[in-house]
Amino acid sequence: MEVRSWVPVLLLSLAACSKPGGGDASANSSAVTLLNVSYDPTRELFSDVNAAFSKHWEAKRGQKVTIKQSHGGSGKQARAVIDGLDADVVTLALAYDVDMLHDKAQLIPADWHTRLPDNSAPYTSTIVFVVRKGNPKGIKDWEDLVKEGVTVITPNPKTSGGARWNYLAAWGYALRKPGGSEATAQAFVEQLFRNVPVLDSGARGSTTTFAERGLGDVLIAWENEAFLLTQEVGKDRFEIVVPSVSILAEPPVTVVDKNVDKRGTRAAAEAYLQFLYSDEGQELAAKHHYRPRSQAVAAKHASRFPSVSLFTITDVFGGWKKAQAAHFDEGGVFDRIYVPRAR
Amino acid sequence: MAVSSRRRVLPGFRLSLGFAWFYLGLIVLLPLSGLFLRTFTLTWAQFWETVTAPRALAAYQLTFGASFAAALVNVVFGLLVAWVLVRYRFPGRDLVEALVDLPFALPTAVAGLTLTTLFSANGWYGRYLEALGLEVAYTSVGVAVALTFIGLPFVVRTVQPVLEDIDADVEEAAATLGATPWQTFTRVLFPSILPALLSGFTLAFARALGEYGSVVFISGNMPLRTEIVPLLIITRLEQYDYAGATAIAVVMLAASFSLLLAVNLLHRWSHRRLEARPGH
Structure with missing residues (x-):
């Protein structure tokens, strides 16, 4: 008791x-x-x-x-x-x-x-490219990332949530372009990852690799991170390139x-x-480089967020769980892209 | 057990042994047994498939290989540093003493970032090494460099007290008996410090096996080429695959434990040989 x-x-x-x-x-x-x-x-x-x-x-x-x-x-x-x-x-x-x-x-x-x-x-973002000042390699769209001699920096999709968006954006682009299929999409992403020399474990790690180590011609990044890099961290050293098609990151x-x-x-x-x-919350999201959901607030910031043709995870992959299982779990597409290259 | 009855300093051998077991059980064995239990949710086939996947095999090879190489480098240069610190008095010696411990204190992520900055193609070291055709950052060499950095204090700090115990007289005696400097080192000094060197090697090696923070920055984490085992474990966790993560961890644990046990046996053997030598 x-x-x-x-x-x-x-x-x-x-x-x-x-x-x-x-x-x-x-x-x-x-x-x-x-x-x-x-x-x-x-x-x-x-x-x-x-x-x-x-x-x-x-x-x-x-x-x-x-x-x-x-x-x-x-x-x-x-x-x-x-x-x-x-x-x-x-x-x-x-x-x-x-x-x-x-x-x-x-x-x-x-x-x-x-x-x-x-x-x-409540706010969204998308996946864009950051290139070095003057865009010396002339990167304009996804297609340019698989060219020979272009090095691409993106984190490891197995360890980084952000990198999964990057990967799925590339996949979605290849799948939705004329003549695209699962097979061409896999070939495209495989080709893209051949141009990736380093897979950092997180998105900030990749940003450091690109900005501080000087590695790579293109950094695939969330738009809000890209803004941070071009406007605050590395003023006048980098430029943002917005691809024709990208993914709606929610x-x-x-x-x-x-x-x-x-x-x-x-x-x-x-x-x-x-x-x-709320309007106040949406304004703060825009201030920190996220795309607001509110039409009114978005209209005020339209000049900062160029319009891109955006697809969602649900449109192309049938949701996150399916995307995760098909692409990133053990034995998924990402693993298959790498395994045949074993020495 | 006859020995212990005479040499006992603390009272209550049984009590202290019991306590030692209890403490080890609580701090080490209990958490580790949790690890083993978690893997039992996998079938044997699943377990085997997980731990023998090509990426896992490549990662074991890199982790054990790079850790071994790093520990070896540290044995050679750590001995040198310890020797200098013990035998010479020079200005800035205290500074060197403090520098040796720095890898202990520095957050490993900071170490990793710093080393990557130095060794990447536009870094202070990297640009010259690159010119020589030697890539360090984002290769297995880079992994070994990071592991060497974090392992250094273990060798220095285990060898140093032993070296301090060896009087300079011993070397002089060897010299008066006609030994060359090389003979003095190999026949007199080296056998005395071998057990300590082995301990230092073991500690540095074991530390390197589990290292994550510094390595992920410099390795580049390329599947099949520069992925270390701890990264694979993190990767599994990111997929909420707890069982898969623990399966790899169990393999790592078993391998590390057998290796450490083997080195400890070797250590005891070398120690016994030392004890058996005349004059000891």
Whole structure:
């Protein structure tokens, strides 16, 4: 009897110690803490969003909200949440990683992506090329990447979520061009990867390889990373080339149901994600080089985001799970592209 | 066990042995057994297919080969550094002492990035090596370079105290008995430091086998050419293939353990030989 009575007390006090302000946070209390588990290149975006949302929420509900951010590779972040990291919301690079929160740990329902507008991706990006100043190799479109003597930098799609978008963009281009088929697409991607001298494990690694090591003629990158590189890091050293066709990259967001219900933070967490769809949130996304979903905000920034013919993962690959299984899992197309070249 | 009854310093041999086992069990064996349990979700055929895939085989070869090469280089040059530090007093010696430990302290990712910057085609070293036709960054040589960097302190720090224990008198005595410097080194000094060198080699080798952070930057991670085993494990994890990741980890673990065991036996043998020599 005695033992039983102190166990919950001990657990409660442990919980209170481990997450100050989290254990007792509820919709009615005066302060709430949220943890946003995100991927690498969103650090600056979310520090702005967090400040803006805190103001917005306090004005609306009179509740102080502190949002903590965690960044890392998208897959690694998803695994941390699966293994018990108390994320209230996840904002990751690809839907496949979010799907795993359902498949591996039942943290969210299977239809999570229908809960918010636009497949639960409040902002988008696409895959573009970065070339050296003056575009010495005359790179204009995907076709130029498979030419002899052109070296291409892209990270390893097996370890980098971002690189999977790059790979699928190339595949989709080859598949959809006149006369394209699965076979020609595979041949195209195989040819492309022959021009890749190094496979960094993450997208930032590839950017470093291209920008600092001077390796490669073309870097395949997310548009927001490309902007960062050309406007902030390497001003006047690089140029962006937008291909004729590319993929619509939709980095999804969701509330982690099990965690918000346990912590009593659902109201704030859901409002936080909805805030991303507000004009203010959309403006911040545009400021940080993501394409806004809102037509009105997008129109204001139209000059910065050239129009590209964009296809989605669902259009071409039937969704992330199918794409992952066919291309990136063990024995998938990516492995087959490499194995015949064994010495 | 007759020996232990006389040499005991701490009381309670059974208690301390029991505690040692408990501690090792808690810290080492328990987590590792979790690893083994996870692989049991695979059938034998799946396990075999995973661990003998061409990319896995290439990665074992690179990881063990480069680690071995790096540990060997460190044995030679680590001994040299230790010798200089023990036998000579020179300005800046404290600085060298501190430099030796730096690879311990430096985050491995920083080491990897720095080495890649130096050795890539436009880097300080790389541009000259490139001219000589030697590519280091993004090749298996680069992997060995990174592993050499992180392994150096292990050899220096294990050999140094042993060298300090050898009096310069011993060398003088050898000289008065008519030994050439080479004989003094091979017959007198080397046998005394061999066990320590072996320990240093083992530590550097073991450290290199598990290294990930510094290598992924310099290796370029090309399938079948410059992928190390830890990268394959990460790759599997990125696919949420926990069982596949642990299968490769188990192979790595078993191979590393057998190798370390073998080196330890060799170490004991060389130590015994040293003890058996007259004058000891």
